[in-house]
Amino acid sequence: MKSAYGLKIPEPDPRLTRIGPGTPCGELMRRYWQPVCLSADLTDLPKAVRILGEDLIAFRDGEGRAGLLFFRCSHRGASLEYGRVEARGIRCCYHGWLYDVEGNVLEMPLEPARNPYLKQIHHPCYPVREFAGSVFAYLGPLDKLPEFPVSDIWQTAGGTLKARMGPRVGGPVNCNWLQAEENLMDALHTFWLHTRHSGAQFPSQVNCKPASGGSSSGR
Numbered sequence: 001m002k003s004a005y006g007l008k009i010p011e012p013d014p015r016l017t018r019i020g021p022g023t024p025c026g027e028l029m030r031r032y033w034q035p036v037c038l039s040a041d042l043t044d045l046p047k048a049v050r051i052l053g054e055d056l057i058a059f060r061d062g063e064g065r066a067g068l069l070f071f072r073c074s075h076r077g078a079s080l081e082y083g084r085v086e087a088r089g090i091r092c093c094y095h096g097w098l099y100d101v102e103g104n105v106l107e108m109p110l111e112p113a114r115n116p117y118l119k120q121i122h123h124p125c126y127p128v129r130e131f132a133g134s135v136f137a138y139l140g141p142l143d144k145l146p147e148f149p150v151s152d153i154w155q156t157a158g159g160t161l162k163a164r165m166g167p168r169v170g171g172p173v174n175c176n177w178l179q180a181e182e183n184l185m186d187a188l189h190t191f192w193l194h195t196r197h198s199g200a201q202f203p204s205q206v207n208c209k210p211a212s213g214g215s216s217s218g219r
């Protein structure tokens, strides 16, 4: 018998688990378009999102353009989550600054009409692209902006593409995307956990019955 006494649990590897700005994994993921929310989430209210450790506000202006801005107002730091979505952008609740989807300040209603700051201040924001019911953003350096990837499987004639948020078993996962994907790469667990252990949890297209000879087959 080997006792568990004194067992040393390894610390999570920060190279994989940390995805904030300046971290190795965070920089890697900031070279790709990332899903931010569903298009359906962008209603007449701002949507607070946390992406790669950054707090941001997603919204859609009255012309249908989606935007993703740093969540604190450039004026005095009020959260834009409490702002108002308008035809030309999002308006801060505190003193009414109006931002468009590219971070331009369109109005500063409590400042003099001739106000140089109106042109000088640019609110931090990210490029956004909507595709097939989802909102994607690129959080990396603009000089490395990649083309938005469109896979052929997304364009199959006659198919229906449905966007949805969250993992397969519902609810957010308290880890970053890479950690969640690592589970998917472990394909063999499907045959045990989601079939033999818990009963078949997938549609009939996935036939996990043991093939003749006693081994499991994924076909």
Ligand code: FES
Binding pocket: 073, 074, 075, 076, 077, 078, 092, 093, 094, 095, 096, 097
């Ligand atoms: S804090 Fe947003 S307009 Fe003043």
